[in-house]
Amino acid sequence: MKLIRISTLALVATVTLGAGFAIAQEKEKAMDKIHFLIPGGAGGGWDGTARGVGEALKNSGLVETVTFENMSGGGGGKALNYIVENAKSNEGTLMVHSTPIIVRALNKTVDMGYRDVTPVAGVIGDYAAIVVGKDSPYETWDQLYAAYQDNPRDVAIGGGSAPGSMDHLVPAAIVQAAGSDPLDMRYVAYDAGGKAMAGLLSGEIAALSTGLSEAIALADAGEVRILGVTAPERVEAVADVPTFKELGVDMEFVNWRGFFAAPDLPEEKRGQYADVLKEMTSTEAWANVRDRNGWIDIYNAGDDFSSYLANQEADMEQLMKGMGFIQ
Known part of the structure; x- marks a missing residue:
C-alpha cells in the first residue's frame, strides 16, 4: 500500500x-x-x-x-x-x-x-493526538492498533467534526501509515470537541482524534491517556507521550x-x-x-x-x- x-x-x-x-x-x-x-x-x-x-x-x-x-x-x-x-x-x-x-x-x-x-x-x-479514556483497556498505541487490526469495526474512533474532516483524516492517515486500509476505520462524528470528549469518557468510542491542547487538561486531571502525538519530537507539555514516529508510524501533522x-x-x-x-x-x-x-x-x-x-x-x-x- x-x-x-x-x-x-x-x-x-x-x-x-x-x-x-x-x-x-x-x-x-x-x-x-x-x-x-x-x-x-x-x-x-x-x-x-x-x-x-x-x-x-x-x-x-x-x-x-x-x-x-x-x-x-x-x-x-x-x-x-x-x-x-x-x-x-x-x-x-x-x-x-x-x-x-x-x-x-x-x-x-x-x-x-x-x-x-x-x-x-x-x-x-x-499537534494532533489519539487519546483513550482513563478506564480504557488500551494502555498503549500498540494495544489499540492490535485490536483495530483484529476487527476495525469494533474499535470506533471519534472526533469533534464531520466525516471526511480533519479529525477523521488524521487517524485515517495514522492507520494507513501503520499499514492498514483507512477506509476500514469506523469514525464517529460529534459536533464539537467537548461532545466528542464526553463520548470517549462515556465509552461510546474506543479512542478520540483531537488536538493535543484539548487533551492536555483532561490528561493532567487523570481522565484520559494520550497514546501518541503527531509531533516530530516529544512535546514538553506532555514529555511522557511518544510521537507516532517513535511508535513506528511515519506520520507528522500540525x-x-x-x-x-x-x-x-x-x-x-x-x-x-x-x-x-x-x-x-x-x-x-x-x-x-x-x-x-x-x-x-x-x-x-x-x-x-x-x-x-x-x-x-x-x-x-x-x-x-x-x-x-x-x-
Whole structure:
C-alpha cells in the first residue's frame, strides 16, 4: 500500500509578516474591542484558541474588551455563512478557524471557504493526538492498533467534526501509515470537541482524534491517556507521550489555527488586526497561554497567510483523493 504522509502540511513555525502589515509606530492606546466568533461549541480547539488569544490580548493590555460567541452547526458552516452574509455588521469580529476551513470546502461539507472571507493571520499550531479514556483497556498505541487490526469495526474512533474532516483524516492517515486500509476505520462524528470528549469518557468510542491542547487538561486531571502525538519530537507539555514516529508510524501533522474577518474588510482594519495579533505573540501573557496548551507559534499574516492557505488546499486535495475521501 502506498504510504500517505501529511508531514508536508505542517506549517513551518517561522515568524513572517505579510506585506503592508509592518507596525509603523507604537500604538498610542489599546484597541477598543474584538469580538471572537467561534464556529464550534465549548471545549473544542477553536473555542480554546479564541479564548486563549482573547485572554492574552486582554491581560497584555493590547485590547480593552474581548467578547466571545459560540456558533456551532453545519461543520463550521453556520458561522462562516453568518460572517459572510452580515459582513458590514461584523467588521469588529474575528472568526477563529483552522485546517478544516479548507478540508470542509473540498469535501463539500460547507459551501464556502477561506476565499469568501478575509484571511488575517495564522497564530498557533496544535499537534494532533489519539487519546483513550482513563478506564480504557488500551494502555498503549500498540494495544489499540492490535485490536483495530483484529476487527476495525469494533474499535470506533471519534472526533469533534464531520466525516471526511480533519479529525477523521488524521487517524485515517495514522492507520494507513501503520499499514492498514483507512477506509476500514469506523469514525464517529460529534459536533464539537467537548461532545466528542464526553463520548470517549462515556465509552461510546474506543479512542478520540483531537488536538493535543484539548487533551492536555483532561490528561493532567487523570481522565484520559494520550497514546501518541503527531509531533516530530516529544512535546514538553506532555514529555511522557511518544510521537507516532517513535511508535513506528511515519506520520507528522500540525494543525494551524488563525483568524479571519468579514469579506471586503478595509485593508487598514485588516492591518490593525494583524498588527495586534503579532504584538500579542511577544508578550508574557501569550507565552503563558501558549505553553500551558502545548501550542507552537506560527504567526503568518496577510498575503503570506493567503498563499499558505492556497498551498495547503492543493496538498489536502491530493491527500483526500489518495484516500478516497473525494473524487
